[in-house]
Amino acid sequence: MRLRDIGERALLKGLAPLGYPEGAPLPPGDDAGGVWVGEGAWLLKTDGFLYREVALKGMGPFEVGFRGVAATASDLLAKMARPLGFTLGLFLPEDLEVDFARRLVEGAAEAARRLGAFLLGGDTNRGPEVALTVSGFGPARAPLPRKALPGDLLYLAGDRWGRVGAAIRAHYQGRALEAFPLIREAAFYPLPRLELLALEGLLRGALDSSDGLAETLWQVSELGVRVDLEALPLHPDVLAFAGGEEEARALVLYGGEEFEAVLLVPPDRESEVLARAEGAGLPLFRAGRVGEGEGVYFRGEPVPRQGYTHF
Numbered sequence: 001m002r003l004r005d006i007g008e009r010a011l012l013k014g015l016a017p018l019g020y021p022e023g024a025p026l027p028p029g030d031d032a033g034g035v036w037v038g039e040g041a042w043l044l045k046t047d048g049f050l051y052r053e054v055a056l057k058g059m060g061p062f063e064v065g066f067r068g069v070a071a072t073a074s075d076l077l078a079k080m081a082r083p084l085g086f087t088l089g090l091f092l093p094e095d096l097e098v099d100f101a102r103r104l105v106e107g108a109a110e111a112a113r114r115l116g117a118f119l120l121g122g123d124t125n126r127g128p129e130v131a132l133t134v135s136g137f138g139p140a141r142a143p144l145p146r147k148a149l150p151g152d153l154l155y156l157a158g159d160r161w162g163r164v165g166a167a168i169r170a171h172y173q174g175r176a177l178e179a180f181p182l183i184r185e186a187a188f189y190p191l192p193r194l195e196l197l198a199l200e201g202l203l204r205g206a207l208d209s210s211d212g213l214a215e216t217l218w219q220v221s222e223l224g225v226r227v228d229l230e231a232l233p234l235h236p237d238v239l240a241f242a243g244g245e246e247e248a249r250a251l252v253l254y255g256g257e258e259f260e261a262v263l264l265v266p267p268d269r270e271s272e273v274l275a276r277a278e279g280a281g282l283p284l285f286r287a288g289r290v291g292e293g294e295g296v297y298f299r300g301e302p303v304p305r306q307g308y309t310h311f
């Protein structure tokens with residue numbers, strides 16, 4: 001049996017529980033792992049990737065380093081941990097320009113700085129191509145699991161929905177992004193949102209979205225609920241890029257790498273969540289609700305499970 005035969009999700013389901021402690025702050029398979037220390041938890045996340053698999057046209061080593069810290073921080077923040085420090089593992093071929101390596105680390109350092117955190121060293125190895133692994137840690141008073149109960153409202157945090165999908169589409173179609181600065185910014189500098197921490201204690205659950213919204217919502221459904229999407233955020237620039245609502249919706253559902261959070265909000269907490277988000281300056285979009293059953297639907301139509309997968 002090969003990895004491609006079982007696929008990434010089945011592989012991880014088997015790997016994630018190995019060595020994982022009982023009674024941990026979050027279950028195995030969640031966006032970050034952790035241990036209880038005193039009153040709260042310390043959460044830890046690691047995320048690795050090949051340079052050539054994430055570098056969109058126009059991105060350089062600075063943006064890819066930035067993306068690495070962003071991807072890791074997004075998982076921590078979705079779990080209500082404040083990222084404090086990151087380490088950066090590099091694989092570099094020996095003929096690489098020194099300046100390229102330096103720009104990777106500068107980009108990672110800049111993302112950490114913008115999160116109020118630090119780069120705390122790393123590790124460097126020779127490799128056949130450029131690859132990065134970013135680890136990050138931080139404290140969480142109330143670690144927020146992936147959880148959903150029938151009746152919960154579904155909210156999307158942030159404003160990168162559809163925009164990163166558009167940038168990925170532009171890359172593969174050879175389209176320039178000069179006329180779409182918000183799309184470019186969302187894809188090149190996807191800074192996760194410290195403002196999520198303002199919602200501490202109010203949410204039922206949350207998931208980081210990096211493999212596409214549709215895939216993330218299918219993972220919500222696997223928690224034992226049916227997901228009913230009633231609306232999707234369609235930014236004017238995404239609509240203009242896509243040329244129509246249907247195409248724009250596909251960019252929102254099947255984009256990926258938003259590094260934004262999907263939130264499950266108990267209905268009796270909705271007004272407080274909205275007030276706190278507004279106070280913190282966190283954009284929130286009400287996308288639907290979850291109910292009894294299974295599957296993911298948009299206005300009654302099934303949403304296919306398609307997304308970014310490694311195997």
Ligand SMILES: Nc1ncnc2c1ncn2[C@@H]1O[C@H](COP(=O)(O)OP(=O)(O)OP(=O)(O)O)[C@@H](O)[C@H]1O
Binds near residue numbers: 016208210211
């Ligand atoms: N090699 C591994 N050993 C143990 N657990 C793993 C391994 N790789 C992944 N996992 C766990 O599997 C789950 C899914 O992994 P993955 O890194 O894809 O998380 P994700 O949150 O879906 O992705 P992203 O990093 O894009 O946010 C996580 O709980 C992760 O810790």
Ligand SMILES: Cc1ncc(C[n+]2csc(CCOP(=O)(O)O)c2C)c(N)n1
Binds near residue numbers: 210
């Ligand atoms: C050139 C190029 N091709 C494709 C993509 C899209 N992409 C790359 S990794 C990923 C999922 C998240 O990865 P991980 O599983 O590590 O969190 C997505 C959606 C890109 N950015 N650049």
Ligand SMILES: [Mg+2]
Binds near residue numbers: 031075208209210
């Ligand atoms: Mg995640």
